């Protein structure tokens with residue numbers, strides 16, 4: 001039986017990917033960010049998952065405004081890094097696992113989560129930056145990755161409660177897969193940031209800390225937070241954090257927080273990382 005062993009919450013700031021790719025990680029502005037992720041990489045190497053389900057949002061790369069699925073899942077054998085305007089990131093091709101992905105899709109849809117099925121898709125920084133931060137720069141990613149996309153770009157995004165319930169359905173789907181796989185679930189995006197308008201540059205450290213605390217200890221309560229509270233407290237793009245609730249729902253009730261890292265700023269955003277182990 002497959003089982004979920006760990007969950008990761010991780011920002012997916014595009015400038016972090018550029019800093020890695022351009023060799024700037026030791027520069028004064030960036031070193032505080034990357035030093036914090038050294039321990040993350042060690043922990044992930046110890047956890048050594050067989051497969052990752054990565055929850056992220058597409059940023060107008062794979063989906064234009066013509067098609068905006070609320071929840072979608074990639075079932076392809078591989079996903080090429082996307083060209084987001086500066087050429088594709090020079091990171092490995094993301095290998096999927098069609099058999100496992102189709103099992104997830106079947107289980108989720110038959111359990112009332114109507115996922116959009118994606119047979120072909122390029123993946124942007126939302127997916128590749130957390131992989132770089134958790135696994136380092138590799139010739140190949142250490143395991144297959146199943147992309148699970150969430151619309152947090154166009155109103156209305158799904159509620160935190162719905163995201164948390166999707167996580168629970170993912171857990172059920174994973175545990176009904178007959179192969180022995182140790183699965184990690186990533187929730188990406190955030191933390192507090194707004195990249196436009198009068199409040200551009202907004203950071204709210206107190207909110208971010210509270211979000212991380214509650215993600216570990218009070219996910220049921222956190223899942224009830226309305227969209228307006230994310231937007232008011234964490235900025236318009238802070239709504240990305242609802243995706244972390246999918247990861248948290250997948251981990252079950254009993255978790256151990258094994259690592260947390262938080263840093264401001266990185267390209268006008270607050271960067272956060274949390275690693276949880278499932279104890280049940």
Ligand SMILES: [Fe+2]
Nearest residue numbers: 012126189240
């Ligand atoms: Fe994003």
